Amino acid sequence: MNLYAIGAIYRFEMARTRRTWMQSIVSPVLSTSLYFVVFGAAIGSRMKTIEGVAYGAFIVPGLMMLMLLTQSVSNAAIGIYFPRFSGTIYEVLSAPASAFEIVLGYVGAAASKSIGLGLIILATSALFVPLHIAHPVWMLAFLVLTAVSFSLLGFIIGIWADGIDKLQVVPLLIITPLTFLGGTFYSTNLLPPFWRTVTLFNPLVYLISGFRWSFFELADVNIEISVAVILLFLAVCMAIVWWIFKTGYRLKT
Amino acid sequence: MTSAISVSHLDKTYASGFAALKNINLEIRHGEIFALLGPNGAGKTTLIGIICGIVNPTNGRVTVDGHDIIADYRAARSLIGLVPQELSTDMFSSPWTTTSFSRGLFGKPPDPAYLQKVLRDLSLWDKKDAKIATLSGGMKRRLMIAKALSHEPRILFLDEPTAGVDVELRKGMWDMVRGLRDSGATIILTTHYIEEAEQMADRIGVINKGELILVEEKAELIRKLGQKQLTLELREPIAAVPPQLAKHNLTLADGGCKLIYSYDTQREHTGVTDLLDDLRSAGLHFKDLFTTESSLEDIFVGLVRQQQ
Numbered sequence: 001m002n003l004y005a006i007g008a009i010y011r012f013e014m015a016r017t018r019r020t021w022m023q024s025i026v027s028p029v030l031s032t033s034l035y036f037v038v039f040g041a042a043i044g045s046r047m048k049t050i051e052g053v054a055y056g057a058f059i060v061p062g063l064m065m066l067m068l069l070t071q072s073v074s075n076a077a078i079g080i081y082f083p084r085f086s087g088t089i090y091e092v093l094s095a096p097a098s099a100f101e102i103v104l105g106y107v108g109a110a111a112s113k114s115i116g117l118g119l120i121i122l123a124t125s126a127l128f129v130p131l132h133i134a135h136p137v138w139m140l141a142f143l144v145l146t147a148v149s150f151s152l153l154g155f156i157i158g159i160w161a162d163g164i165d166k167l168q169v170v171p172l173l174i175i176t177p178l179t180f181l182g183g184t185f186y187s188t189n190l191l192p193p194f195w196r197t198v199t200l201f202n203p204l205v206y207l208i209s210g211f212r213w214s215f216f217e218l219a220d221v222n223i224e225i226s227v228a229v230i231l232l233f234l235a236v237c238m239a240i241v242w243w244i245f246k247t248g249y250r251l252k253t
Numbered sequence: 254m255t256s257a258i259s260v261s262h263l264d265k266t267y268a269s270g271f272a273a274l275k276n277i278n279l280e281i282r283h284g285e286i287f288a289l290l291g292p293n294g295a296g297k298t299t300l301i302g303i304i305c306g307i308v309n310p311t312n313g314r315v316t317v318d319g320h321d322i323i324a325d326y327r328a329a330r331s332l333i334g335l336v337p338q339e340l341s342t343d344m345f346s347s348p349w350t351t352t353s354f355s356r357g358l359f360g361k362p363p364d365p366a367y368l369q370k371v372l373r374d375l376s377l378w379d380k381k382d383a384k385i386a387t388l389s390g391g392m393k394r395r396l397m398i399a400k401a402l403s404h405e406p407r408i409l410f411l412d413e414p415t416a417g418v419d420v421e422l423r424k425g426m427w428d429m430v431r432g433l434r435d436s437g438a439t440i441i442l443t444t445h446y447i448e449e450a451e452q453m454a455d456r457i458g459v460i461n462k463g464e465l466i467l468v469e470e471k472a473e474l475i476r477k478l479g480q481k482q483l484t485l486e487l488r489e490p491i492a493a494v495p496p497q498l499a500k501h502n503l504t505l506a507d508g509g510c511k512l513i514y515s516y517d518t519q520r521e522h523t524g525v526t527d528l529l530d531d532l533r534s535a536g537l538h539f540k541d542l543f544t545t546e547s548s549l550e551d552i553f554v555g556l557v558r559q560q561q
């Protein structure tokens with residue numbers, strides 16, 4: 001195992017976050033705070049509770065998940081796209097490092113950043129609403145699994161993208177809408193039966209539901225199914241990354 | 254003793270169907286400076302890319318100090334440092350950060366003293382904390398070399414290392430490369446500057462259209478393929494070469510003031526004595542004479558033209 005290579009990639013990526021802390025940290029925290037003001041304060045004043053949980057607290061897991069998903073994808077996508085774009089990828093490809101080690105460096109850094117961000121958002125939320133986490137270990141497990149899985153997705157997007165515009169396509173056009181429609185700000189149980197059935201085809205419903213369960217023991221879908229969905233998603237992403245390195249897709253000619 | 258690099262029956266055909274390399278066989282010895290010459294698109298960078306792990310080979314086998322580049326890629330790659338043709342580095346980091354990154358990437362523990370020496374040797378120490386984007390082109394080029402040297406490689410690939418570098422800096426780089434060779438490193442150099450190969454290389458390979466046309470010791474190559482020319486400056490200009498000198502295939506130059514005789518140094522009889530005798534018989538007198546040898550550039554151009 002080339003631990004020095006993993007460390008070098010990881011430190012390099014984390015250093016990039018420090019250089020761009022305004023976009024990497026301040027901007028997502030500010031956006032989340034605005035969600036609290038708009039949804040928590042404005043709507044929450046009319047909608048007191050959902051299934052017995054104060055509305056302001058109810059949206060915290062959804063907001064964390066929203067940031068976690070978009071940031072994991074963006075961080076990992078930019079992390080691998082930038083060396084491809086600038087040509088510095090030659091060094092990574094010619095290093096005595098396996099595909100696993102390279103991915104661990106990039107995805108580990110992207111996931112660390114989003115987990116850190118998620119925890120900052122959690123701390124920020126505590127300033128607005130009283131929070132209680134029923135299953136902290138499960139909460140952390142969901143946080144880590146989701147961050148890693150979506151960082152892997154971001155890594156795939158960063159390799160697939162052949163222009164900067166494509167980096168934003170998946171986060172903006174797929175992840176954000178699916179998160180909003182996946183119960184970030186509401187319980188899918190409140191939807192009419194037809195639309196509730198439709199939302200079950202949205203994989204993010206399972207992530208948000210599972211994550212919310214770890215806070216309030218309230219779930220729109222069975223917790224075991226939530227865990228299975230995230231593990232399945234992780235496995236699919238790992239298989240695609242394995243294929244990318246095996247074939248050299250968009251990395252080697 | 255194993256070769257530093259052994260390439261056997263190597264082919265590379267891109268997805269477009271373009272055959273970039275065709276049955277390349279090459280042995281590079283330990284401790285030599287090997288120059289790979291060839292026109293644009295000849296396959297030099299593809300060959301280097303395959304050896305370094307950046308390009309997938311289609312067929313064939315490559316070993317680095319006996320380690321297969323695919324089956325035993327860790328051992329093979331850890332021996333290699335690559336200076337690519339393009340100035341590809343993260344413009345927002347510093348020389349110190351980027352060389353530390355390169356060292357770690359190649360599996361070496363941090364060694365600030367060694368990195369300091371590399372940066373000092375390449376006159377980059379004063380700029381170690383500067384943003385790379387602010388460095389001059391020459392400094393960036395040297396930084397690429399520093400990155401390649403950061404993990405103490407035993408084999409160094411220099412792909413057009415002095416492209417766009419001024420004459421003074423180029424000569425400084427040549428000295429540095431010679432110094433590396435003297436310290437036991439094997440250097441593989443691709444260049445457009447024939448003078449560079451002529452100055453530095455121990456052996457030369459010529460590649461054209463994906464085929465390795467020739468591999469030879471530099472001195473031997475010049476000796477084998479080299480032509481010598483004898484130029485005679487006449488006292489009086491002449492309008493045409495006299496018929497009695499026709500057998501010598503002379504060329505009249507400089508408005509009839511110079512006669513040029515080309516001959517092969519390898520032949521037993523160069524024909525110079527016969528020419529001088531015949532000149533005297535023809536009543537031609539010369540005030541001066543001198544000889545010139547073919548440069549590597551002449552040989553290279555000749556070889557490539559021959560293949561075309």
